[in-house]
Amino acid sequence: MAESWATFGVDLHVDVARTGSGLRRGLTDALREAVRCGRLAPGTRLPSSRSLATDLGIARNTVADAYADLVAEGWLTARQGSGTRVAQRTVPAVPASAARRPRSSRGPAYDLVPGTPDLASFPRAEWLKASRRALTAAPNDALGYGDPRGRVELRTALAGYLARARGVRADPEHLLICSGFVHGLMLLGEVLRRRGARTLAVESYGLDVHWGLIERAGLGSVPLPIDELGTRTDDLADRDAHAGGTPGGVLLTPAHQFPMGVPLRPDRRAAVVDWARRTGGLILEDDYDGEFRYDRQPVGALQGLDPDRVVYFGTASKSLAPGLRLGWLVLPPDLAPEVMAAKGGADWSCGVLDQLTLAEFITSGAYDRHVRASRLRYRRRRDQLVEALAARAPSVTATGIAAGFHAVLRLPPGTEQSVVRAAAWHGLAVHGLTSYRHPAAAPPPVDALVVGYGTPSDSGWPGALEALCGALP
Amino acid sequence: MAESWATFGVDLHVDVARTGSGLRRGLTDALREAVRCGRLAPGTRLPSSRSLATDLGIARNTVADAYADLVAEGWLTARQGSGTRVAQRTVPAVPASAARRPRSSRGPAYDLVPGTPDLASFPRAEWLKASRRALTAAPNDALGYGDPRGRVELRTALAGYLARARGVRADPEHLLICSGFVHGLMLLGEVLRRRGARTLAVESYGLDVHWGLIERAGLGSVPLPIDELGTRTDDLADRDAHAGGTPGGVLLTPAHQFPMGVPLRPDRRAAVVDWARRTGGLILEDDYDGEFRYDRQPVGALQGLDPDRVVYFGTASKSLAPGLRLGWLVLPPDLAPEVMAAKGGADWSCGVLDQLTLAEFITSGAYDRHVRASRLRYRRRRDQLVEALAARAPSVTATGIAAGFHAVLRLPPGTEQSVVRAAAWHGLAVHGLTSYRHPAAAPPPVDALVVGYGTPSDSGWPGALEALCGALP
Numbered sequence: 001m002a003e004s005w006a007t008f009g010v011d012l013h014v015d016v017a018r019t020g021s022g023l024r025r026g027l028t029d030a031l032r033e034a035v036r037c038g039r040l041a042p043g044t045r046l047p048s049s050r051s052l053a054t055d056l057g058i059a060r061n062t063v064a065d066a067y068a069d070l071v072a073e074g075w076l077t078a079r080q081g082s083g084t085r086v087a088q089r090t091v092p093a094v095p096a097s098a099a100r101r102p103r104s105s106r107g108p109a110y111d112l113v114p115g116t117p118d119l120a121s122f123p124r125a126e127w128l129k130a131s132r133r134a135l136t137a138a139p140n141d142a143l144g145y146g147d148p149r150g151r152v153e154l155r156t157a158l159a160g161y162l163a164r165a166r167g168v169r170a171d172p173e174h175l176l177i178c179s180g181f182v183h184g185l186m187l188l189g190e191v192l193r194r195r196g197a198r199t200l201a202v203e204s205y206g207l208d209v210h211w212g213l214i215e216r217a218g219l220g221s222v223p224l225p226i227d228e229l230g231t232r233t234d235d236l237a238d239r240d241a242h243a244g245g246t247p248g249g250v251l252l253t254p255a256h257q258f259p260m261g262v263p264l265r266p267d268r269r270a271a272v273v274d275w276a277r278r279t280g281g282l283i284l285e286d287d288y289d290g291e292f293r294y295d296r297q298p299v300g301a302l303q304g305l306d307p308d309r310v311v312y313f314g315t316a317s318k319s320l321a322p323g324l325r326l327g328w329l330v331l332p333p334d335l336a337p338e339v340m341a342a343k344g345g346a347d348w349s350c351g352v353l354d355q356l357t358l359a360e361f362i363t364s365g366a367y368d369r370h371v372r373a374s375r376l377r378y379r380r381r382r383d384q385l386v387e388a389l390a391a392r393a394p395s396v397t398a399t400g401i402a403a404g405f406h407a408v409l410r411l412p413p414g415t416e417q418s419v420v421r422a423a424a425w426h427g428l429a430v431h432g433l434t435s436y437r438h439p440a441a442a443p444p445p446v447d448a449l450v451v452g453y454g455t456p457s458d459s460g461w462p463g464a465l466e467a468l469c470g471a472l473p
Numbered sequence: 474m475a476e477s478w479a480t481f482g483v484d485l486h487v488d489v490a491r492t493g494s495g496l497r498r499g500l501t502d503a504l505r506e507a508v509r510c511g512r513l514a515p516g517t518r519l520p521s522s523r524s525l526a527t528d529l530g531i532a533r534n535t536v537a538d539a540y541a542d543l544v545a546e547g548w549l550t551a552r553q554g555s556g557t558r559v560a561q562r563t564v565p566a567v568p569a570s571a572a573r574r575p576r577s578s579r580g581p582a583y584d585l586v587p588g589t590p591d592l593a594s595f596p597r598a599e600w601l602k603a604s605r606r607a608l609t610a611a612p613n614d615a616l617g618y619g620d621p622r623g624r625v626e627l628r629t630a631l632a633g634y635l636a637r638a639r640g641v642r643a644d645p646e647h648l649l650i651c652s653g654f655v656h657g658l659m660l661l662g663e664v665l666r667r668r669g670a671r672t673l674a675v676e677s678y679g680l681d682v683h684w685g686l687i688e689r690a691g692l693g694s695v696p697l698p699i700d701e702l703g704t705r706t707d708d709l710a711d712r713d714a715h716a717g718g719t720p721g722g723v724l725l726t727p728a729h730q731f732p733m734g735v736p737l738r739p740d741r742r743a744a745v746v747d748w749a750r751r752t753g754g755l756i757l758e759d760d761y762d763g764e765f766r767y768d769r770q771p772v773g774a775l776q777g778l779d780p781d782r783v784v785y786f787g788t789a790s791k792s793l794a795p796g797l798r799l800g801w802l803v804l805p806p807d808l809a810p811e812v813m814a815a816k817g818g819a820d821w822s823c824g825v826l827d828q829l830t831l832a833e834f835i836t837s838g839a840y841d842r843h844v845r846a847s848r849l850r851y852r853r854r855r856d857q858l859v860e861a862l863a864a865r866a867p868s869v870t871a872t873g874i875a876a877g878f879h880a881v882l883r884l885p886p887g888t889e890q891s892v893v894r895a896a897a898w899h900g901l902a903v904h905g906l907t908s909y910r911h912p913a914a915a916p917p918p919v920d921a922l923v924v925g926y927g928t929p930s931d932s933g934w935p936g937a938l939e940a941l942c943g944a945l946p
Contacts, residue, residue, distance in 0.1 A: 068612035077836070078610035119613040128608055132601055137551035139541035140592040140930065143794035179652070179823070321616035323825035350652070351827045352796035457613065
């Protein structure tokens, strides 16, 4: 039912028969149209989301989301203290193609695809405080062309933090700030290829974007088998004798295998280090969510076992936000010069302001506080997930849940595809285990869903869990 | 003469016979030693730079600089409202190798090597304000894995700004945010090579780091000749008939040739566009300092002549600070997908917080204000340089001074090397024209110094100018 709302003197044509994301989309479209046609003049102050929601009889969040969409698109501006206004169009109008491009808000109502933390809990106020302190204290030359390794303040802060929290043996001299895990993997791929490697061993379940990057660097990605105890690193030794030759390295997620969720067992940790020592191969340790462990002390980083053979990859993408584009490598000393050369010389580094801010964030203790709060948040959700499954989907078991913010839900045999389809029908984005399989790996041993329970906001989580339970057999 | 100062209860052993940077270094070393040995305990509040300077009878800036060095090294912390304190060493002590690494402060007293703007005039307070507004207004999903092109807010703001200030025809859809000029050049080098190009034409004077990147991308760099009227783009046409084949593109600095300082003449602008249309070659337009023009209206970007054949490269490194690591490409529509693919997919982008802040900085008008203030600052210095030369070194002529923040000082024949040596003796870092010559280019037509007058702070500039005049014949 299309209805015309006259509010703050403007008619908004919105289909109120829509619900949830449909209603948000309708309101967004109506407001955009009102700005585009000039019915809402530049500079006009919009009512608060609360009062417009009351006017329209809809949820305040729906209005707030619509405003946020239009701010992101450039139609509205939001400033603290002056509310939300129609943008001054001193810049040329955004071409229709840009304004109307598909947006994530047009996707499913709930997102349980793993990989992104709860962005609504990003500590904005604390970050801004740290940013102010960091920029105030920074010497002028910090703003210049910097050390390609990144700012010494951040490298020093991270070396201390990683030693304390993850058992990493790190010297700030051999720490490299990069633009997230993918940047680090690109650099290591390039270095391994230049060293003459032809393949990199990977886990048989993981992310195809990583395998794609490895191949783009000119290396083949060769999957290692996986079982209930984690990745079969003993298989690396067997490969020594094979025709394909020894891989130049192996990419692992030892603390919390992605996506299976198991930690690498101690004997397999030792086996892979032995292999690296014997063959000169490198271990690339992707410690993407090492901070988030619930049931016992964190599994320390593999890097602590042999800093000369392990490259440690850390990231702010899970602990804070992917948008920061901040990651770090702890490099074996004899590898450091080559990786720095691959990074491209003095000009090619990440923005210093976020680096200085993160350094201040860590040394002031705010990072630890944020990680602790996030750990509680995700643990609570994990417990709610397990309880909901026990009550409503007893044929489904959650595994890989001792850490991180995703779980593997084992499904009755043969049901994975139908559950993924049912989830989509319930407005839920979620992936089956199959979609994480390396093309050359064996088929999945079980039917399963990989559920990222960290992604929704606190307010979105109950609905996401409800939709998930509705889709399960 | 080594003297021992007892101040705030601590003995500082500093050689007061030193002056300038030597004194700063001595004070820095003495304070570092006091912290290292525990004579200054963690958490101790240091006196203000003003009061310590008065105590010691030295310039306040010297104390402030020493404090800033030690903050950068992690020995001290500086926070607004709580002054400068000895760092709490909750992190492991910085290894001696890091703390004692060579620092720029141990280099020459004055730096007139072009390329870095006056970092002391970075608008810290305005930037922090914009940062607060931007982060407060940002929707949550801005903090996630973003559009590989960069945030739409910044692309939209830049498209408007570039149209207005530089005559660039830009659609935010085809604008790409990158991590500075070097990142952009790496991307274009990769794309050109994939398209089958074997060489890229370059100007015969420029930066070897750029030629190195071009070669790293698998392309040869072929210098075009230069004369008083700028780069001889007519030479490109002559090359069509040559054995080496047509270059895949040409890298130019049309608004203000780096380092010669001349703008590309209108007929040569037309010639290069004709060449690109005829051969399908690409023009890479490096508009590094296009905002800074003094004697008449800015020379508009070449891109305006043919947005289908010109890739426009802009950067915040000269207008704000290199440490931001923010640059932008305006891409011909048919090239955009390839460049975005080269950028590496959704994960590989620059930090969003600085992007959102710069967008807010531009749309709020703060960017224009900062550029205007910088233009006045650099113009004043340029005028002072010209006056000082007229009065004290009449055999030297400044050229290329209608724009930017560097000048080419023409020297009497045969004196370039001896002047560079004399400058070093005066504590001045400055390069001769020869050091910007492409290895395959003709020798310089004149002896000259390339003087970056933008780099010193306002307080350092008079001393730098004095040292320069002292070194000139």
